Amino acid sequence: MKRIFLLWMFIAPFWAIAENEHREADFNFDWKFYLTQDNSKDLSIPIDDAQWREVRLPHDWSVEAPFDSTLTGSTGYLPGGVGWYQKHFDTPASLEEKSVYVLFDGVYNNAEFWLNGKKLGVNPYGYSPVYFDLTPHLNTNGQENIMTVYVDRTRYADSRWYPGSGIYRNVKLVTVDKLHIPIWGTFIKTPEVNQHSADVSLDINIKNDTKKTARFSFETKVFDPQGRMVAQQSSAHKISGRKEGLFHQELKVDNPQLWSPEQPNMYKAVTYVLNNGKPVDEYETPFGIRTIRHDADKGFFLNGKSTLVKGVCLHHDGGLVGAAVPRGVWERRLALLKEGGVNAIRTSHNPFSKEFLDLCDEMGFLVQNEIFDEMDYPKDKRYNLTLREAMYITDGYEHHFQEWAERDLKRTIRRDRTHPSVFEWSIGNEIEWTYEGYRHVSGLWDPGVKGYWNRIPDLSPEEMKARYEALPERKYKLADTAKKLSDWVKEMDTSRPVTANLIIPVASLASGYADALDVVGFSYQTNQYNWSKYHYPDKHFTGNENSGSWHEWNEMLENPMVYSMYMWTGIDYLGEAQDKWPQKGWDGDMLDFGGFKRQGWDHFKSIWINQPHISVYSLPIAGTQFKVDKLSGKPVPKKGKLSKWRNLANKHWNYQEGDTILVEVSANLPVVELFLNGESLGARSLAECPDHIYRWAVPYQEGELKAVGGFDGARISDQLKTAATPAKFKLEADHTVLAADGYEVSHVVVQLYDANGLPVRSEEREIIFEVKGEARVLGVDNGWNKSVTPYYSDRITTHEGKGLLLLQSLKGKSGKVEVIAHSPGLPDQKVLINVQSNHIN
Template sequence: MFMNKFLLLLTLSSILIACSPAPEGKKDGDAVKGVTLSSNKLGPQNFNDGWLFTEGDDENFALASFDDTKWTTLRLPHDWSVSHPFEEKWDGATAYLPGGMGWYRKTFSTPTTEKETLTFINFDGIYNHSTVYINGQKIGGEVNGYTPFTLDLSEHLKPEGEENVLAVRVDRSRYIDSRWYPGSGIYRNVTLYQKPKLHIPVWGTYITTPEITQDNGRVNIAITIKNTLSSQQSSLYRTRIYDAAGNKILVDGGTVTVNAGEEFIVEQKLDVKSPELWDTESPYLYSAETELIQNGQVVDRIKTPLGFRTIEYKPDTGFYLNGKHTLIKGVNIHHDAGLVGAAVPEDVWRRRLLTLKASGVNAIRMAHNPASRELMALCDELGLLVQAEIFDEWDYPKDKRLNQQERHDDYISRGYADWFQTHAHKDLKAAVLRDRNHPSLIMWSIGNEIEWTYPRYAAATGYFEMEANGNYFFNPPYITPEEIKHRFDTSEEGEYVLAKTAKKLSEWVKALDTTRPVIANMILPSVSHISGYTDALDIVGYSYRRVIYDYGRKLFPEKMIMGTENVVQWHEWKAVIEREFVAGTFLWTGIDYMGEAHGGWPRKGVASGMLDLAGFKKPSFHMFKSLWNSEPHVYLTTQDIEKSVYTLDNTGKVVEKEEGSWAQRVWYWHDVERHWNYTEGLNTVVEAYSNCDELELFVNGESYGKQNLADHADRIFKWSVPYAAGEIRATGACGASDIIETTEAPTDFVVTADKTLLSLDEKSVSHLEIQLTDKQGKPVTHTESDIRWQVPEGLDLMGVDNGWVNNVQAFQSTSVTTHEGRALAIIRGLKAGTYKVQMTQEDGATKHVSIEVKGD
């Protein structure tokens, strides 16, 4: 149990114990100067290029002699499912896209290396049930599609200069094994490492900053050194600290001796003077470069991110970053990104995260499994706090077609729960070891809405009886805590006990990282608090249960509470800011995501986000920008009053059809439009989302009156306006304003490219955004048009989309129909050169964008 005041500074509280009785190294800073590099390629090597792929399955695909000349050549990461058309015969849980079987092969020459060199390959994620072969011999693989793993190729490589064949079989035949779209294939980066037999393993450093003052930042570095030789080995080790500009500011080293066949953990304690702090506004990043040196040569090198920041959690007052009270303004995101599926280029994540950050988002919950290494690094760079989640399933499965209703037990829907008993420990360990050095990471989540799957929990709540109508979303518990506990304690336990599993998982995390709290996302917290589940946690996350924040605080005051899934509505944030003890929230979701579309054809995803599937801003984005930013902001929307959630009272004032319904809106924003094109005289409602204290609406220059924000409990300004062509404009005394104009039919379009200079790698892409316009150049959002792309050889049209979850046009197409006048294409470079991309509207308007691709 932790103290009520749970203070977490980045500290190494456990004692690091060597794995062998070798003597500790001594400081020897002078001895590590003036050395030269060995001929080994030090550090990670990109291994994404030159792969071949085919769908299907044949045991001969693993053989080095197999003729793969007809396979598709590609650059990883790769998701084969997203290249298929959407078809109703598949399942909405996984976005009406198929799974299947796939094979990857890569031929490469054995590197020229020094003697006693090892070659490792690291896969950051393969979805899923992968098997890896080298020259026809099976060497490993992973069941879990989110688990990063490293394999030793050394013993299986042919002599230097000769060719090897690496083959990867991916079994995604369980095509409904997820509750959302997971993708298929080697959908994350692959990296090659060459290391000496005395080396620092991949993820072999652990950096903490236990003491941070204005004058000094203490850096503790735990370096794991592994000796795979048959004799005891000695080496020099050295760590350099670099500032954000790449300037070396500190160097420290020593000597170490490691017994044959064993590991040793050596500790360094360094002091950085006047450290710059990492925070959400100024995410200052240092780096630590650690080297091993033998016979005057640098034989191994590993770089580790370093950020100075403190995190503190108080049950009474919430979260503190660097000693400053900080509300967590978070969103959940899944690991797909619309038209690129699960194989997401870094530039796609960058565009999406920067857009979210512009709304005031300062935190990301990686729902519901470990994110990619690149996404974690981007959060470091951009200043986004991270809750890293590890599991969505534990001992018992969730129904992939419809959570909470365990009706299916067929092969195609079997998921990770079938392997949890045997794989959970190593999968959790891999996730923590890979990510524990990221300064952005502030908490570990061990599970998401686990309670549904265990016996006793749902029945003990009292919500799911006839008289309660199952309404746990907005109602406090119907029965007392004593009755809940009695029901729970007197019911049958089952084969697995949730509280015991939670305790085990929490202990596994803390064995590897003591610097961050453990949390879980609880869907039935009224039971979880009394069942022993929360005893395993440092922080308690509530999933859609803001109605019992006060209940939890009163009955269980020793635990800090926060929202870990809440709908993108004002009432959720209102509940946070009215309670000092709630640390913040993670809204569901920051971005629309594919899958979880139960019986929803042609709906392929969930439209709960602040951004749509193409990354375009939605009305809810602007509401939260007005809530989470101090910069003045106004955004207008409109609607036919008959189609709206409003009516007029007997004074002509706009009121809700159901009084107070704003406080119980859930997954989706109410239906509004971003245009001013209606039938003349039609009664409309004009809404404005703003943080201005006062707004005035003008229709064709005529004032429709001023309104005060304080008069709107739902924080939405509303005017009743008979439609007249022209313009509407809202102006605030704060200096912000917004305008919507009547437009004609679309005759043209504008195209905006976020990048016109690309690199030849898996990170770099250009987003080409299309906006329809009329003959006056005004944006048209009320009617649609088809856009065709012509992309020359040398570029790759990764896909096209309009962002609408109900659009089931194939992503892998050269044309798309706009939605709200918008469309998106994502382009990457395949060959160095300068190219022209042509876009043509169905009525004949044509535009060109010049894209330059730089060579290596």
């Protein structure tokens, strides 16, 4: 008997997974889609879709289109429109015993939903999850069901960045017993944790869809990261018919394996519901055991340890895939950010997908989960549009905020609050711009004031408060709105603090906006930390958005209160291009559109990773922020002070004789020496390089440029060599084996080389791809912000010698996929990818 018990203890997690997958069915495949510009909805629903094209979800129709210079750069020169989706399916179970729901993780935007012509509801916000009960409208006579979804993005400039269009996140069909745990029906907290034990607090919602009172019991088993059951508890209850109740369990885990970015240990709670002894439902809740503490004077503590948050802001698009980002694309990008030292993500400026948070849990990233970018009033999204032109196409969420904000916020928090990665809730981003006169409260934005950015205010807090109170009365006050949002958050979760990103923090302190926040996040304005702490000593201040400079990191090292910086932004994103065609997006600090490393990756690795690191970049002095000092021969900032470091440099040594080249070395070594063709050009020390970039002005000579640092026996180096004309190229796939599940992806990267095998990064070639076998091409890219080649193409011109093809497996289609790449004048190259029906990645 003991053997049977032990066997059950070990196989239970796998049985739980199988049952949970049965409860939640994949609803992404076999949809029909039709794109139009007509948003009249004068149609009989369901619609005859015989001529519509087939799509699988997640799907973003805007990124399928070519870039168009006549559109606005705010959303990346890509169009909107109206999308209709329909799916035909059978009723999954007997409706006498089961209830059926559909769960959409995100539809952008202004979405309406029908089943068999019966209206289910609407969801205007494109970033909040929503679900509907299908049970009353499902066919029970053997006829098929038709789900219809309408998406209105005719307001194609409704954002300041690229939001995507359509059902761009996952969809699940959830089938449960009439007595069940509803969607997002559990909430786990770990209020007391030490090295010997952890208290696990579990709230469980139970819903009874029958008319009769149900007497039931439920049992929760907790499994550790190795799959061993480490705690369990059972209890008996009853619930009236047509009611939903909240129940509670307390469990204890011995010798807990704590969750952290360094060791993202994930536990799993499986709750079994039994009605009259019969198992009727099973709900699986992944969670992590960890503690968080924010101290207004000493910063942030994770598991009792002072922790510096090395963060990046991200938007939710993935370059060539738009907003419909496969898990594998995020996995590759997050792995590179992690390698560069990043341990935190700010989801600017809206909730991301559940799948993204799952990855952050598993890979070890802290997440500041942000909810809104617009509240009572709109932000200016016009760029080069006149007010008349923009009156309709820039209409955004502000039109829905009063009616929908509470529902969108609470649904998001209910979905996300058990993720251990989520450690802060941000209610909004730079909202102050939208309230008339608000910017002048501080005196720093007064007409005629110069150099207001990042200045210490001349006015006292009392003078600012008087200015605020003298503003014309408006319908909505930011302090009241923030208090309302903060209260809603705390209704759902008191285990994490509320923050926001304040672009005018000193005015927000005076106005009362900051009173709604547990942590006051600064958007830049780092010079105002100490002023704010002096005048408001009980409040906690830190950085929620930063330019990505050494001085912002140094502020954290020198000021224990300031525990975080989030670079704007970690990865290139579409939109916010300010109509500078052909620039289609904003430059990221660490990775470009193709997920290729930029100089910023090396720079921040050198200061965030406690390992010897050195890397060399170069660019001509002309056009940079630096000039050559005539006496010393060293590069100095043109404006007489150290300028912000930026991603300007090249990873090559190919210029014209006579050019003066700025050489930048990112390193964390006390001294770095530079050599050109074996001859020393001198050494630089950290004392000379306060922004941690070592710089030389070098007259160009063909050959080898080499930077060396470290001590004898532990010296490291990096070098650039002059490359010749491209003579070949190579293909490299990050995954050569894929599961035939329709989800897994392979990044096929092209790199040009010369005849000596040196990478060529200063000349470009067109690469034409031919794909043979069962896989679909998601698109091509070269990572360049100014490339407007359509993503949905079979060819790309390299940038810095690189190009990218993204492939995805097809569901149920196994076999070999051959990628052949052609380039005029260069030998063809190919790579093989095996798609296997039984592969587990």
